[in-house]
Amino acid sequence: MGDHDVSHLTDEELVLHHFGETGDAAVRAHLAECDACRAALEALRRDLAAVPVPEAPERGEDYGAQVWARLRPQLTEIAPDAPVRARRRVWAPLGLAASLVLAFLLGRHWPHEKPAPTPVSAAARERILLVAVGDHLERSEMLLVELVNAGADGQPVDISTQQQYAEELVGANRLYRQTVVRAGEPGMASVLDELERLLVEVAHRPSSLTPADLADIRSRIESRGLLFRVRVIETQVREKEKESTKTAAGTNVVS
């Protein structure tokens, strides 16, 4: 965006003003007096006015009824606020994998749900969940470690690989977070929430980060103890996983 001239409004201020997001009297006063900023605002408005709005294809009066007809059979499988057992999400390969695992496992963790008939034992379902969450935390931890250690030589760093990784982790993280919330695990949900915010931020930063940008990310990770907290819950999950495996090996538990 270039060097910032403190005597004029910034690009961000102009955008916010255009969108009516700031009631800042100082901005309005500056615009009233500054020809250059008014010209910049007009240029911004012209550009945005040129952006066409995609018009959705018309749907007839009976469209709502059509939607309902498709929806109705699926509602018989769920009650309001109950977890979905096997709902399809056709657009998210990673999310699909995670949601299949989670939808499969929710019955184990949701007390109001009738247990679905399944040949897989409750212990096996729990182990799958623990393994999936444990692996997710491990991958997230590796990413955090990479970010914390990046740019040690003070040079700009290309994090495009890490961003792709973060993007993939976000989808799965969201599903796991929602699941643990439903399962009544506020501590774990809080860590996953914090992790998700960081992953989203990393995924959407510029791919080339300056040392200052990296320091900012590092500070976010370290100041909130995120890496430590991820490690702690990963350890807890792995411990539960071991116990679950041991139990399964020692007994022929059937759900």
Place this chain on the structure above:
Amino acid sequence: MTRPLNDLTAGGPERLTERMVGGEDEVQAVTRARGGDTEAFRFLVERHSRGVFRLAFRMTGNEHDAEDVVQETFLKAYRKLSGFEERAQFGSWVHRIAANCAYDLLRARVRHDDRLERSEGPDGDRTLAVPADEPSPERLVAGGEVRRRLRAALARMSALERSAFTLRHVEGMSIAEISRALDLDASAAKQSVFRAVRKLRQALGEQAQWGITT
């Protein structure tokens, strides 16, 4: 097929009204639906389907994906009904859910940008990631250079940038609403809008006029 957005007021109030359809009958329907009355939920679905579809289409850019989003939105709304505050507008609430579903879809699709680029062609409109660039003859004639540049800009946007920009610029949602809909903090939503605007302007060849500070 497209119309210019002259300023915030062009189409804004109409879209806002679209989300705010309410009334006593709707309040009662929400109450009954929360109690498990599927007919009441049917009333809500039928009332808001078209609005949700329009939002989904504007965000995703194609009908098939928009239909998926509509379906996903109402399933999610049904499951979350007990968390809905009855004094709020059901329409606004369900539109936020729709925005979140569309964002999820876009995010998954962005990962496949390379494949989408390769699929461009006579049969490629189903998978194009850019709402306004489906290659119908009308659009090609009307669009021209501006649309080509817009498409380049949108292709450079992340799912978050595209979603945040569409919700702010097209749907007229505030930054606060966007952050709630996309499950972000306000700062991230704001930065996404900034980046989207910057990319659009750069693609339109307006870098030289991009603010004073460039």
